[in-house]
Amino acid sequence: MFVLKNAWKTVMRNKGRNILIIIIVAIIAAAATIGLSIRNAAQEARETGLASTTVTATISADRSKLMEQARESADSSSDSSDSSDSSASSDSSDSSSSDSSQTPDFDAMRATLESASLTLADYQKYEKASSVPVSSYYSESTGVSGTDSFQPVESTSSNSANSSSSSDSSSDSSSDSSSGDSQNGNGQPGGQPGGDMGGGQGGGMMMTSGDFTLTGFSSDTAVANAANGTFTMVDGEVFGYDSDSDGKVIISKALADFNDLEVGDTITVTNPSDTSTTYTLTICGIYKNTTSSNTDAMGPMGGTSQDADNAIYTSVSTLKSLGLDADTTANDDDDNTSTQLSYTYVLDNADDYETFTADVKAAGLDDTYTVQSADVENYESSLVPLDNLAKFALTLLIVVLAVGAVVLIVLNLFNIRERKYEVGVLTAIGVKKAKVAAQFAIELLIVTMCGIALGVAGGAVASVPVSNQLLAAQVSSQETQAASQQEQFGRGADMGGGPGAQNTSNSSDSDSSSSDSSANSSNSSNNSSSNNTQSAPGGMRGGFSRAVNYVSTIDATVNLKVVGQLILIGLGLTLASALVGIIFVMRYEPLQILADRS
């Protein structure tokens, strides 16, 4: 009590000096508050950003790994390989970089890639292996060709631009086997089964040929996540998912208008590789796309089937009944029509995603597959400026605290030296040294706590605008970086991480096609500018490097946690600087007072 009272009186007595210390401490505390609240907010954003929202995940094949494996196995078993290729492969085994090796064993590669695609059963097995709640939906897409009475929406100009790279069937749908041939012969744009997406969510119908993309969905969720974007029904209603609704499809408004179709009409499509196989479908609804972001990604290279307007939606059950589902087509080797399965897992939050990834690996998923989540990746890349800011805040915090500690210690040192006489008097009249030391520490504590209180108040007011300002600077520097790349390359450079990196697993041969396609796209966008959905300014790459919505505001409000941390820091700083005084007092001999005669 005596100590407290004395400390309080002494603090009140030395107002000038203490106000100086309070100001210094307040500045330190304000900077520390901002630093801490930024770190806190960044951490919270990271933790809670995906905690409450569902996360979708897909399993995709790591194609470069697959190719590597295929190459290795081809080299080792070159002797036993196909007789047609035997001469080439035997040569290549000797001289690896010679001309003969320039033509890789496409069939083997393709076989590897095809075998690499997981079946529906596989996906479901992994879903069951998960220890966290997981739901799933999937869609299967395949290509079908039109008939005389049912033609795809197309403009001749864009069609001609595409014809070189895509397939004959798009310009001449009645030619029966040409599309199949072009697939095998080219092996490039249309003919990449299991290709770009390998089960990925984004572009499952990339590989399809034919005039239309027939996509089967497993549930409403799957429809809502349709690759072509969300849509609204113009007429009729969406099909059901059980076998009762088999044969029911919905088509786009444009397609309906083009063919003068209405709800209730039936359409007939053919198997693109075998026009004698026809499928009759009933239109139960007509939809209109509200967003068409992903259609751009395909560009004109994929033929008319890539046109969002030429997408026919139905249920998985319908596809199955038509024998076009993924399992059937995969088992059917002769059939060139392969159905692309796009299987998506839905997890409750990001933590579950991590668990799911581990579980799936544990359940025997091969190394050549990776579990990916566009949501998580997008979110991670949106956090880049925030992470930078958090790093900056940490540096700020350390510097401020170090400087603050030094300043406080030096001030206290001078202070104590000045008060040597007081120490002598107090000990001479019988105040224990521990009490004197405690008094000095408490005095400092009172002063620093006042400073911290002021600093926290100031920091709390300033932290939200300051941190958002700093964050804005970080975001703009990120965007400038992206923009300068855009300028340099004339397109979104495929450099940074984020969603643009989705196709990093593309093999080298896909590059040639993409450069073609971007060249084509400029033509097509000019020619078909009247066609809304066809406009693809950036070409394929432009579609990929869609802008990341960086986290540009954070809730850097000062909460109890920050205040608690600051008080701890304040206590630490006070004790550190009070230690100087305590040591001084403890070393003081009361006898010295006799020598301290003023």
Add this chain to the structure above:
Amino acid sequence: MNTVIDTTIAEQAADSAADTAANATADTEAPTVLELEHVSYSYTKGGKRVLDDKNYAFRAGRVISITGPSGAGKTTLLSLLSGLTTPSSGRVLYRGDDLARADRYRYRSRDIGVIFQSFNLLPALTVAENIILSMDASGKTFDKPKKEIAAELIAKVRLQPEYVNERILHLSGGEQQRVAIARALSYDPSIILADEPTGNLDLSTQDDIMAIFRQLAHEEGKCVIIVTHSPDVAAQSDEVYQLAKLRRTR
């Protein structure tokens, strides 16, 4: 050898002085409050002795002067008596307890009031604050408000009441002296120890102060010990202990 002889002489002189004083008053009625038992002191271990084998007894109700020339160890004796330090050998007994083993902070804060030569008041504090600081430090409980006691003490040392809230800085030497006495008395110690209390005061003030001391001893039964080199002060005391010069100047 000379040193030893000198010491013996000095001791004999002191002893005889004590005897005389004891005989002069009502014999051994007053109890011994503070006692030195074969006390020697040297600042460094095994170094030169500043005090050598001193034996003194201080009784309640007496004004005792310790005199001696400069360098005789007056200040050292003061620091031993006030519990600021402990003897190299021998014992300082307060009511029969060895101070070396007792809590000397408690002793300083409750049992002895020291009036330092330089007063050692806190200049930034007021008169009352200085006095109350000592009262607080003693941890004793008082039956009256501390402020009231401080005012009474100030009257007792014959200072004007308006001095209560005056800062020490603004006081003269004599006034500070009185405040120092008031502070020493504030927590009602049984011993008052004054170091050169009249050192730089004029004669009338000196007599005034000495009158206060005698009053404290004779009327309140305190043991008043005055360390001084002034023969006048010694003459006004009940007892005088003469410290011989220990250090050789030749």
